[in-house]
Amino acid sequence: MFNxxxxxxxxxxxxxxxxxxxxxxxxxxxxxxxxxNSSFEYIVNASYTSKCGTITPQPEAVIVRHDASGDxxxxxxxxxxxxxxxxxxxxxxxxxxxxxxxxxxxxxEVKTYVSVTADxxxxxxxxxxxxxNVTQCECESVTFDISEFTSSGGVTVRASAANTNEQTYLSSxxxxxxxxxxxxxxxxxxxxxxVISTPINGQPYQEIxxxxxxxxxxxxxxxxxxxxxxxxxxxNVPYLVxxxxxxxxxxxxxxxxxxxxxxxxxxxxxxxxSLAFLPQSLPIYSESENLETYLTFQETTYDEILFDDIEGLxxxxxxxxxxxxxxxxxxxxxxxxxxxxxxxxxxxxLSGDDYDFSNTGADNVYLYFxxxxxxSFSLTTPAQGxxxxxDTLNFDDVVLPFELDLDITQEIESGFLYLRAEDVLNxxxxxxxxxxxxxxxxxxxxxxx
Numbered sequence: 001m002f003n004x005x006x007x008x009x010x011x012x013x014x015x016x017x018x019x020x021x022x023x024x025x026x027x028x029x030x031x032x033x034x035x036x037n038s039s040f041e042y043i044v045n046a047s048y049t050s051k052c053g054t055i056t057p058q059p060e061a062v063i064v065r066h067d068a069s070g071d072x073x074x075x076x077x078x079x080x081x082x083x084x085x086x087x088x089x090x091x092x093x094x095x096x097x098x099x100x101x102x103x104x105x106x107x108x109e110v111k112t113y114v115s116v117t118a119d120x121x122x123x124x125x126x127x128x129x130x131x132x133n134v135t136q137c138e139c140e141s142v143t144f145d146i147s148e149f150t151s152s153g154g155v156t157v158r159a160s161a162a163n164t165n166e167q168t169y170l171s172s173x174x175x176x177x178x179x180x181x182x183x184x185x186x187x188x189x190x191x192x193x194x195v196i197s198t199p200i201n202g203q204p205y206q207e208i209x210x211x212x213x214x215x216x217x218x219x220x221x222x223x224x225x226x227x228x229x230x231x232x233x234x235x236n237v238p239y240l241v242x243x244x245x246x247x248x249x250x251x252x253x254x255x256x257x258x259x260x261x262x263x264x265x266x267x268x269x270x271x272x273x274s275l276a277f278l279p280q281s282l283p284i285y286s287e288s289e290n291l292e293t294y295l296t297f298q299e300t301t302y303d304e305i306l307f308d309d310i311e312g313l314x315x316x317x318x319x320x321x322x323x324x325x326x327x328x329x330x331x332x333x334x335x336x337x338x339x340x341x342x343x344x345x346x347x348x349x350l351s352g353d354d355y356d357f358s359n360t361g362a363d364n365v366y367l368y369f370x371x372x373x374x375x376s377f378s379l380t381t382p383a384q385g386x387x388x389x390x391d392t393l394n395f396d397d398v399v400l401p402f403e404l405d406l407d408i409t410q411e412i413e414s415g416f417l418y419l420r421a422e423d424v425l426n427x428x429x430x431x432x433x434x435x436x437x438x439x440x441x442x443x444x445x446x447x448x449x
Contacts, residue, residue: 040089046082046098046124052137052182053190057082058098060402061124066093070392077401086118091431094118095393097404100126100376107375108404113434114381114389120434139182140220142192147175148228149196149211156197160264161190176223191216193263196231197270197283210234210256210283212266236281237324239295239332245275247301247339254278258285258293286326294437296321297334306343310350310447316343317444321437335441337361337423342443346419349387357383360443362421363433369417382430383421419445 046061048054063084065074070093078084086094095112113120149155159168159179168179183189196211211231218224239254255269266285272278284293298319306316320334341359349355357365362383370376379389395404422442424433433440 040087042086042118044084044086044096044121044123046078046084048126050137051127052184052187054136054184058124061096061098062400063121064095064097064395064398066095066393070389071394072398075398086121089117091115091117094121096121096124097400098124098126109376111378112380112393114379114385116431116434120431136185137182138185139180141178142181142218142220143223144177144179145175145223145225146177146196149198150175154199158195158267160193160267181220189220191263192218193260193266194226195266195268196226197268208236208279210236210268212285212287214260214263214287232287234283234285236283237328237330237332238281239297239334241275241297241334241336243336243338245299249302251300252278253298253300254282255296256282256284256293258291260285260287260291282332284324284326284328291326292323293326294321294323295332297336299336313448315446318342319444320441323438335425337441337443339443342421345421346443346445349419353387355385355387357421360421361423362442363424363428363430364422366420366422369415371415380434417447
């Protein structure tokens with residue numbers, strides 16, 4: 001039997017997985033209700049998205065459907081546009097296989113979803129490096145004069161451009177800010193989402209003003225002025241944290257983000273080593289109607305005694321996230337998962353094959369590990385089950401349009417592991433929880449070698 005603990009300890013390096021998940025939203029198609037082998041057509045797209053927004057299909061991508069024993073029973077291949085049509089609507093285990101691009105070249109990414117319907121499989125998008133041949137782009141720095149925002153003695157600027165997975169973060173600057181923008185060769189420069197946060201009365205953590213603006217008319221060859229009249233002062237809402245910290249060494253972070261049209265996001269975050277030094281409220285973005293802002297609270301614990309039998313760096317996050325509308329006027333309640341039950345369940349999972357996070361209230365468990373440029377693997381499962389699925393998943397008898405050497409029982413020399421147990425407070429249904437992040441809490445564990 002595959003020793004889960006050996007693999008997890010060997011998969012050591014730190015990383016953040018999508019903030020806890022993909023930002024993609026599955027299509028609204030719904031599989032038919034009822035038993036039997038009901039079929040419907042669901043399309044998943046596999047593609048590269050370059051730093052400059054160039055989309056390149058992955059025609060070699062596949063999705064494999066597994067039976068209860070882990071054997072592959074059906075392979076769905078991508079067409080020339082990277083579209084994969086799945087004509088199976090019942091609950092099953094699916095593995096999606098695509099390529100990503102790292103420093104050592106192309107490597108396979110395998111994402112396995114246990115006991116899901118096809119509509120729970122997200123579009124498979126990779127972000128290749130800027131030097132890869134699918135990325136034909138040019139980048140420039142845009143300079144901004146923000147002197148009107150610095151009267152209180154300090155300012156933080158965060159800027160993100162459309163069609164990019166990167167953001168620029170700038171702090172403690174002297175009236176000038178820079179942001180990188182990229183475009184496809186001969187394309188147009190993208191709009192920028194800019195967030196400027198300033199302290200009030202010299203208190204950098206307790207009271208803040210957060211301004212946001214969308215900038216599309218700028219000059220890459222000169223300094224662009226951003227005035228107070230150009231920016232929108234966002235509404236701040238107070239928050240409470242349910243479940244007080246119980247660990248001796250922790251850091252805390254609160255954040256606020258919202259995606260607007262084709263912009264990457266408006267975002268604000270700040271952290272402290274004490275709850276008393278966090279801001280007492282968070283901004284809600286209201287640049288346009290029907291906008292949702294995702295607010296989060298996070299406690300990160302570095303206590304070495306948590307997993308004293310593991311060689312390497314280990315830390316744990318307890319996170320709560322709430323989505324609110326642009327006109328929300330109440331108090332946000334960050335209900336954090338109880339740390340002790342999560343810690344005990346995570347320790348049990350690392351010591352054997354079976355796992356049980358039901359005492360944490362979790363609806364699903366997400367496991368990700370990477371070899372550090374050779375392959376990556378993720379597993380999404382119900383809150384209770386067995387890691388023996390890693391032994392029984394079978395790709396050997398599947399005819400793939402490329403070579404896939406995936407030996408996940410082999411010790412990995414470098415890499416990292418990320419484990420998350422998520423409790424979606426709006427539902428207790430595993431399938432529903434996979435696409436609902438409106439009010440959730442989760443415990444997360446990192447192991448880095």
